[in-house]
Amino acid sequence: MLSALLVMAAIAIVLGAVLGFAAIKFHTEGNPLVDKIDAVLPQTQCGQCSYPGCKPYATAIAAGEADINRCPPGGEEGIQKLADLLGVEFKPFGSDTAAPKPKSVAYIDESTCIGCTLCIQACPVDAIVGAAKQMHTIIAAECTGCELCVAPCPVDCISMLVIEEKISNWKWKYPLYALNAVQTTDQTTGAER
Amino acid sequence: MKEYLLILISAVFVNNIVMVKILGLCPFMGVSRKLEAAIGMGAATTFVLTLASGSSYLINHYLLGPELSYLTTLSFIVVIAGIVQFTEMVVQKTSPVLHQVLGIYLPLITTNCAVLGIPLLNVQAKHNFMESIFFGMGGALGFTLVMVLFAAMRERLEGADVPAIFKGSAIAMVTAGLMSLSFMGFSGLIK
Numbered sequence: 403m404l405s406a407l408l409v410m411a412a413i414a415i416v417l418g419a420v421l422g423f424a425a426i427k428f429h430t431e432g433n434p435l436v437d438k439i440d441a442v443l444p445q446t447q448c449g450q451c452s453y454p455g456c457k458p459y460a461t462a463i464a465a466g467e468a469d470i471n472r473c474p475p476g477g478e479e480g481i482q483k484l485a486d487l488l489g490v491e492f493k494p495f496g497s498d499t500a501a502p503k504p505k506s507v508a509y510i511d512e513s514t515c516i517g518c519t520l521c522i523q524a525c526p527v528d529a530i531v532g533a534a535k536q537m538h539t540i541i542a543a544e545c546t547g548c549e550l551c552v553a554p555c556p557v558d559c560i561s562m563l564v565i566e567e568k569i570s571n572w573k574w575k576y577p578l579y580a581l582n583a584v585q586t587t588d589q590t591t592g593a594e595r
Numbered sequence: 596m597k598e599y600l601l602i603l604i605s606a607v608f609v610n611n612i613v614m615v616k617i618l619g620l621c622p623f624m625g626v627s628r629k630l631e632a633a634i635g636m637g638a639a640t641t642f643v644l645t646l647a648s649g650s651s652y653l654i655n656h657y658l659l660g661p662e663l664s665y666l667t668t669l670s671f672i673v674v675i676a677g678i679v680q681f682t683e684m685v686v687q688k689t690s691p692v693l694h695q696v697l698g699i700y701l702p703l704i705t706t707n708c709a710v711l712g713i714p715l716l717n718v719q720a721k722h723n724f725m726e727s728i729f730f731g732m733g734g735a736l737g738f739t740l741v742m743v744l745f746a747a748m749r750e751r752l753e754g755a756d757v758p759a760i761f762k763g764s765a766i767a768m769v770t771a772g773l774m775s776l777s778f779m780g781f782s783g784l785i786k
Contacts (some may be wrong), residue, residue, distance in 0.1 A: 405663065406663055406666055409659065409666060410669070410670065410673075412658070413658070413674065414673065417673065417674065420677065420681060421680055421684075424680075424681050424684045428689075429688075569754045572753075572754050574629060574753065
């Protein structure tokens with residue numbers, strides 16, 4: 403009986419000492435919140451949140467200057483993940499921000515394009531190739547669907563094509579928890595599966 | 596050397612901890628919905644299990660002995676919990692990226708019954724120190740293999756045209772059963 407107690411006490415003391423030593427030796431500073439928020443954001447760099455990119459928006463969220471519901475490409479899943487990360491309540495999209503759209507890719511009607519390079523300057527991810535007075539085209543794999551190139555085009559030759567969901571590009575939907583069903587009934591039913 | 600290789604192969608395929616021994620089913624069903632998560636879980640489990648089987652051998656052999664054998668389960672749980680905690684601290688310090696990938700799965704290993712099962716099986720089989728470590732590593736590699744295979748299948752299943760009644764966990768259970776059957780085919784591998 404006594405030896406059993408001694409053995410368990412010895413194990414506990416040794417483990418406690420190792421863990422206590424590890425806690426000091428492997429001490430980490432508080433997690434850099436901006437990086438974590440930035441990792442959740444979709445990295446489209448589209449500026450629809452009114453900040454110049456995803457990283458500035460993440461910085462603004464971390465500083466408490468911006469709401470979490472300003473990122474349309476992230477969708478409601480993105481807001482949910484930000485809410486989980488920051489421990490705040492889920493918020494639906496505000497009326498002043500753009501609503502999420504299905505994932506799409508820009509397409510240049512090459513017969514209409516006059517080669518003005520305005521869309522090349524607007525593209526945040528350099529997904530448009532072309533030169534002055536030459537026809538431009540879009541690298542579909544690089545395009546993030548941010549629509550920033552649509553407005554500058556003087557001949558309106560850029561249109562957004564919705565990407566169809568096929569088995570080759572299908573991905574798991576991030577779970578949205580039933581916890582939020584109280585506040586927004588339609589989002590759990592719509593995006594759960 | 597040959598016997599260690601035999602132990603390793605037998606633990607990975609013939610006596611696979613999930614498919615044949617039917618241990619560690621909750622991470623098998625719970626963390627296999629995404630391939631990345633399954634790989635992370637497998638890697639973390641491999642590390643912890645290898646360390647746990649070695650240290651639990653030392654405890655059983657030098658500290659407990661035959662007269663205190665009723666303490667094996669209790670002390671193994673304590674040691675495993677300690678190792679998992681230690682692993683988490685080290686990973687967080689040395690590789691924050693890996694820590695982020697593993698996330699919640701790292702502490703969850705504490706309650707993984709495969710991790711407790713393998714040290715107990717080691718005691719039962721009277722393995723020596725090196726055999727214990729190889730058995731632990733083999734069991735964990737087998738666990739990882741099955742996790743990765745199953746996660747890949749579940750990702751495909753999600754896009755497949757499954758009858759409505761079988762969608763989700765039901766078809767996953769059926770798949771797991773078929774997988775288990777196919778692992779029985781390895782039983783003739785080592786005589």
